[in-house]
Amino acid sequence: MIRLTISNQRGGVAKTTTAVTLARCWADEGLKVLLIDTDPQASVHSLIGAKPSQFLFDFLVNGYAFKECLTRIHDNIDLLASSRDTNRAEDIISTQMAREHAFIHAFGQNETGYDVVLIDVAPSIGLFQACAMMYTRDVVVPVGMEMLSIQGALASINSADSLNHFFHKDKKVVQTIGTLPVMVDRRMQMTTTIMEALDGIANRHNVPVFPLIRTDSSVVKAGRHRQFLQDYDPKSRALEDYRALAQILRKKLGEASDANQLAAETI
Ligand SMILES: Nc1ncnc2c1ncn2[C@@H]1O[C@H](COP(=O)(O)OP(=O)(O)O)[C@@H](O)[C@H]1O
Ligand SMILES: [Mg+2]
Secondary structure (H helix, E strand, O other): OEEEEEOOOOOOOOHHHHHHHHHHHHHHOOOOEEEEEOOOOOHHHHHOOOOOOOOHHHHHOOOOOOHHHEEEEEOOEEEEOOOOOHHHHHHHHHOOOOHHHHHHHHHHOOOOOOOEEEEEOOOOOOHHHHHHHHHHOEEEEEEOOOHHHHHHHHHHHHHHHHHHHHHOOOOOOOEEEEEEEOOEOOOOHHHHHHHHHHHHHHHHHOOOEOOOOEOOHHHHHHHHOOOOHHHHOOOOHHHHHHHHHHHHHHHHHHHHHHHHHHHHHHO
């Protein structure tokens, strides 16, 4: 099973685009995907024009059944949508015991039947980011071609390290499995600087760099048309890059979870 958080403390670095497009890539391969939006700006459902009637808040706080809170956005994708009330849910859960484990408890028992759980988080260091990382363990960090995006990436990598420090005796349980260069245009001078900075992070923090996603106006237009990139422009070059990424991640995370399963069975 693939469980993955898409995180960067900076906004506008294609977190939501990456979560939604990857979800659809895997859905098209026949995998059942649960997409969880924890950003109070509630961008996932607005990006694809869905109209949820229940939200993350209803599940976490109002006691609604998990299934009642899902919105089907594709044959193989269920969305647990966010709303501004997500902020309130975060406040309420922050007063509870073992708060960083809240998603493990909330979603662990509801993930059966899914092959993939993908979480899109808000661009801030908040409780739900920690909850998402503790639950999915694997984290991908998209990085746009500007310096603030590098700072946001480092903040995310440090958050993962802190969680390991506090909860896992410094073992790399929560893992930033890679940075992902997005909106890449080789003609821009800044691109070289940022790619070098990512290589520096790879060396210092042992976080590899995934193959890049090219900048592509179809991504913006798909969003404006409230469509998946796959439906708006199936031949777009950003989609070509996301498809390649989906394959790499599936191989990497699928194999890792097979190995874990095997280890669990032999114990
Ligand atoms: N590969 C890309 N090429 C061009 N624009 C992109 C690309 N990826 C994302 N964008 C645009 O960048 C903006 C921010 O993306 P979004 O996914 O909302 O970021 P975040 O969730 O990190 O705030 C959106 O307008 C989106 O359409
Ligand atoms: Mg977003």
